[in-house]
Amino acid sequence: MSSLFYVTSSIAIFSTFMAMISRHAIHALLYFILSALALSLAIYDMGAPFAAVLEVIIYAGAIMVLFVFVVMLINPSKDLSRRSFWMPGFLALILVAELCFRVPRHSVVPQANQNLALALFQQYGTLVELVSFLLLAGLLAAYRIGKK
């Protein structure tokens, strides 16, 4: 394991811990986004670019935005001091520095991506279809529950 892995996973563990102990939901979500970004960088560093991109898109993009919407709907925050955004911002800067240091030297291997695409749509095509069914069922259930 490279030393970057240790830095990245330390950031991930620290931000997950901070997410669990923060008082405000928005701060917890901010720290969890940071944790997802750090884990994504660690996954990329291990040589799985597809999973890294998926982590950013699904966890930091979709799930956390859904959380933020719900927090805005049910619990408009009263006192969000700007001071509490320094720590996540600083850690995110470290992640960006690692990314700039890492990406130019670490070219993505096309062969691995090709193998992954073949595995996804040939060997595990049924799984991908089942995942689409699952997401559709989740959408319908959320709509049915959320309807007044």
Added chain:
Amino acid sequence: MNEILTVSSILFGIGVLGLLLRRNLLFILLSIEVMFNAAAFAFVGIACQLGQVEGQVMFLLIASVAAAEIGIGLALLMAYDRIFKTIDLG
């Protein structure tokens, strides 16, 4: 491989502790996300160490399950908030 499993277990432990100790529905759902994330990280890390692509396929499955679960969970949370006017448990 040991480091990956250590990081993953620490993250999973934080998730379990948050699930057990926080009495807020939003934080409980967040802890479940943390545990999903830790499990997916272990899958991808071990598969990468072994040079296989199945870890990323499994990551797709886990992320989709997490997304569907969190959609339904947040809908339930909003219904709970509409009925009880709070999301704190007990």
